[in-house]
Amino acid sequence: MKIATWNVNSIRARLENVISWLKETSPDVACLQEIKTVDETFPREALEDLGYNVAVHGQKSYNGVAILSKSPFDEVTPRLPGDDSDEQARYLQATISTGAGAVTIASIYAPNGNPVSSEKYAYKLDWMTRLRAHIQDLLRTEESFVIAGDYNVIPHDDDVHNPAAWAEDALFRPETLRSYRAILNLGLTDAFRACEQASHQYTFWDYQAGAWPKDHGIRIDHHLLSPQAADRLQASGIDRFVRGWEKASDHVPIWIELDV
């Protein structure tokens, strides 16, 4: 089962690219982030026509997440638990049956958090604490799950072209990395890093300052796997080629292959 995740930076602006990518790479499941539209205006039919079931948790203008799956959903649950007053659409969870049992997959869009001096950074850290608590609950099931999406976290120095340039950024602050490690330390596996040792493998290049042609990127889109899912991990890769397309998102898809 191939499970991909891609921050598309507006599904309506990116629909032609998304369709081309789905046709070319044919993931079984695609987690999408920053769809930037409400459920009613999500281009559901165009994706159903490609053979996908569609689950959407949208929001006007900002955020919004979705999951596409060739297999039907057994269960779909929006919203990250822990704060009923949180209106931002950043979490969507679905369970899908496979030959090896059920697998739960979440599409997440963690807060960016910049600038660090603002309330946005406090929200980012709080959201990550809520994610950790929710994952702790999921671990009690002792089943396969995959938390895939834009974590807005640069895990290590070798996941960024110039670490010094990002030292003050919310994506690379020590408090951010500490919070991310606290999630990993529950016993999760960074799937890409478990499969690929090469450094400087990026999933995001800023639109500005020629970041893409100069390969000044960062690795911020990740699949974190439960122990049961990690046991079934076969491969992981980054679909870097879509960054060179016309009307590209600033992120590219990253995928894993699970033996289920």
Added chain:
DNA sequence: ATGTCGATACTTTATCGA
């Protein structure tokens, strides 16, 4: 040295978020 893109609205340009 410079440099982007997408959504929105009292819209055709400014503002916000990333």
